[in-house]
Amino acid sequence: MPPTAENAFIALYFASVPRGALLDLDLEGPDGAVAHLLKREEIAAREEAYLFSLASDVGLPVSLVVRNLIMATLAYTKTTHESVTATAPLENLADYLADGLGVVVPEVTLTRWRNFDDRASASLRSFDDSGDADSSPTAHPIIALPFMDFGGAVVELEVIESALRGYAELLERLRSSASESTLEWDFLSSLADYGHNYDLMAATEVPLDRPFVIKYSERRDxxxxxxxxxxxxxxxxxxxxxxxxxxxxxxxxxxxxxxxxxxxxxxxxxxxxxxxxxxxxxxxxxxxxxxxxxxxxxxxxxxSRRIRGTVYAAAGLLVALTVGVFFQPPHTVSNFALIVGPTSLAASVLLFREQSTLGSTLRRLSTGILTGALVALLVVSVVSYVWFTVNDVASSHAPVTAPGATTSTVEPTPRG
Missing domain, CATH: 2.60.120 (Jelly Rolls)
Incomplete structure (x- = not known):
């Protein structure tokens, strides 16, 4: 009896993740097996194969050039031209495409391409629930053109235009017959989702005769x-x-x-x-x-309520003290020294270090209120002290006249 395999090394789906760089990614196969993340192009090829199978099942032919464009939209990643979207001015798109394709696209040609792009976007609009369709390469394939694979051949504008036209027509035919829970609906909803997310896949060894668990983690800001x-x-x-x-x-x-x-x-x-x-x-x-x-x-x-209560209580104490100093300023330096106590309390609260940057971010409002109350107290105290000191010095140098006394002026008698 020939031996039977107990394990298989396969490309396995882990999760759907947003487009962009992954942070602190950790993949673990069954029983702690090592999982190797597939390249973005390999993942895009499997996604394109799934979409092609859906189109074939509904009887819609997909040409090689259109499949090439679909691959480009799925493999697209943001470049240094992050500000360029399908709705950007023509000159911005022209510079972006000239840099990516290596050829200059005439404005009249770019206008026709944009028309095909708008038709494709209109077909996917109702399936895109992200609120950011302008940055989706599947809804706007024009921004994914630099990722098309021309096999080392010279880039031909006619081939690109044929791909855009075929892509727009394919989506329009699918949209015309799409209804919920149909293959056409699955194609369009999957394509719209791939514009903002992609299927994270990894190669790992899995058992064939028993259930298994895979683990995946990443950090998202x-x-x-x-x-x-x-x-x-x-x-x-x-x-x-x-x-x-x-x-x-x-x-x-x-x-x-x-x-x-x-x-x-x-x-x-x-x-x-x-x-x-x-x-x-x-x-x-x-x-x-x-x-x-x-x-x-x-x-x-x-x-937490405890922290918020402490901060707002300290701020309220400072506000009350500020009002008191404003209407009844102290007359001695020792009385002004009484302000040191509440200000020390406020300073200790402000210098309290949170366990995470999230806690510090959430404390910005309460910290701002406490800081404002502390600054107001210090300003009012300094102004009151200076005002009292100036008035005290001025009064100490003023002439003093006893009650009921009269003053007379003696004018000198000239000699002679």
Whole structure:
């Protein structure tokens, strides 16, 4: 009996991640096996093969030149021309394409290319929920033209125009017959998603006769918006079930009003069920097959009530002391020394070091209020002290006249 294989070395899907550089990426295959991240071009080739299979299943032919353009849109990465989008002025696009393609594109040709680009964008517009379609290479293939593979041959503008025309026509035919839960719908929604994300794949060894677990982690920077709101897009339907946890490791930071929303909207995501919610944790478990593929987790982060109370109490004390000094300024230096106590308290609060940069960011408002109160107290105190000192010196040099006394002036008598 021939021996049977127990393991296989395959290219395995790990996660859907945003386009761009990965930070602190860590991949681990089954039983701690090493996982090798595939190149961006290899991932794009597998994504293109999936899209081509969908188009073939609905009976739409895809020419080689159009497949080449689709590959370019999937392999596209931002270059030094980050400010260039499909809606940029023609001269900016002309410079970008001349630099990337190595040939000068006439303005009349570029105008026709842009028309095909607009047609492709119109077909994908309803499938793009990111709110940033102008930067999507699948919605605007014109920005991905420098990534086309010409096999070392001379770049021909006619070939590029044929690819853009065929791409726009393919999307229009798919859009005309697309309805939810159809192959056409899957093609367009996947293509729109690939414009902002890509499937992270790695080569690793997996067992063939038993279940296995793969691990993946990365770090994503989160922008803290006004009033401490943060958001993060997460895929919630790329497996049989998904368990997503939003938590903070800084004990001075609290999570408020956590929500799972439909991307780029205020509607709650469908099919997600919150299982635990506290000031430090928000967990969601999803297993229903009919659920949203992607969700935006949004929450408000605040410093703990204890820290906020301490800061605002110190600020209130300084404000009260400032008002007192303004209306009843001290008359001696020793009385002014009493201000040292509250200012020392404020200084100690301001010099308190947070455990993370997130905590420092969230404290900007309260720190600004406390700093303003401290500056106001010092300014009022200094002005009051200077004003009192000047008036005291002036009064000490003024002539003193006893009550009821009269003064007379004696004029000198001239000699002679």
């Amino acid at each position: 989160i922008k803290v918006e006004r009033y401490g709101y943060v958001s993060q897009d997460i895929v919630t339907s790329d497996a049989g079930s998904n368990h997503v946890v939003l938590f903070t490791t800084d004990p001075s930071v609290e999570i408020r009003n956590p929500k799972a929303l439909v991307p780029n909207s205020t509607e709650k995501a469908f099919g997600l069920f919150g299982t635990r919610s506290s000031t430090q944790t928000f967990a969601v478990y999803a297993h229903d097959q009919d659920r949203d593929y992607r969700a935006t987790f949004r929450a408000q982060l605040k410093t």
